[in-house]
Amino acid sequence: MNFILSGSTVSGGITVGYAHLVSTARLEVGHYEVPEEDLENEVARFDEGLRRARDELGALKAHIAPDAPPELEAFLNLHRMILDDSALSRAPRELIRTRRYNAEWALLQQMEKLTERFDEINDQYLRERKADVQQAVERVLKALMGGHALPEPALSQEQRLIVVAHDLSPADMILFKRHHFGGFVTDVGGVTSHTAIVARSLGIPAIVGLHHAYQTISEGELLIVDGVHGVLIVNPDPLVLEEYKSLQSQLGLERKRLKLLKSTPAATLDGTPIELYANIEL
Structure with a gap:
């Protein structure tokens, strides 16, 4: 069955x-x-979980x-x-000592x-x-509960995979460094999320805020990620x-033409040099 999701x-x-489904529940x-x-002993267990996460x-x-x-690297440092x-x-x-919480619950409450x-902040x-x-907290919780980091999928040389997840952290994306993923799609997240920033830096088509992609898409289903219009087409x-393969080729050619202009000095048609300045002072 084919259907479309928008994000x-x-x-x-x-x-x-x-589709390659990644669980980050x-x-x-x-x-x-x-x-x-x-x-x-519970405080020591908390300290050990924190150390493992670091x-x-x-x-x-x-x-x-x-x-x-x-x-x-900046996001890992963050x-x-x-x-x-x-x-x-x-x-x-202190919550462990004063309220006798177990380490996981104390961390979750904090x-x-x-x-x-953060919910009270106006700036998106x-x-x-x-x-x-x-x-960051979930990484500590996994350490406390004996969990493991996301496994890397088997290498695929025949096809490009598209990661489908409820959510992804920048650290998760680093685990997939050996793989040439075609794109990322997630149920949650916004245009200023760090995962979105990483996707833009890598030049990978990505869509967030699809809400139910992870629940409705099956492993191995054919996907089209339209990062221009924010549309995911399934099967x-x-x-x-x-049609989309043709559009993909056109976009690829356009990017190649733009790369040729990257090192070209900026000038008007009559040869006058142009310098661009930006004032980012707040």
Whole structure:
């Protein structure tokens, strides 16, 4: 069955490929009371989970290709800074000691307290930084609960894959560095999310805010990602497929022509040099 989903385009272009579903489901966190005599052991368990999450972020830097956009390392550093903040590294320890929360529940409660503040921010870019806090905390929760990072899919030399997920963090995307993905589509996220910024830096067509893509698309289904209009076409018919392949070729030729102009000095038709300046002062 073919159908169309609409979302927000965050990185232009058109790509055709096969769906690769990636699960990034939120972890279910249990709540229980820690016995008085075990409180310091629970604090130590929290510290160990935090250390493992920091080490994982540090290790991911080694997976960044030399020609990768600098944003990738910057986002990893941001997640480490979030975990180093006292609101997440110290406050949960006090909740464990004073309220006898288990480590996971203490961290979750502190995260929810922090993210509520982001909801009150008017600026969309700053408001969406709530996702960075959630993604950093989920890495610690996975460490505490014995979870593992996203597995890399099997290499595919025959076809370009399109990642379909409920959500993706920049750290998740680094794990797929060996793969030449054709595009990314997610159920949530906005045009200023860090995943969107990474997709733009990599020049990969991407659509966010599709709401139900992960639930309705099956592994291996043929997809068209129209990053120009923010449209995802699932199981396109032959006529639509041929039309989009033609559009994809045209866009590719246009990009090649633009690349030729990249190093060309800016000048008017009569040879007058043009210099472009920008004032980004707030």
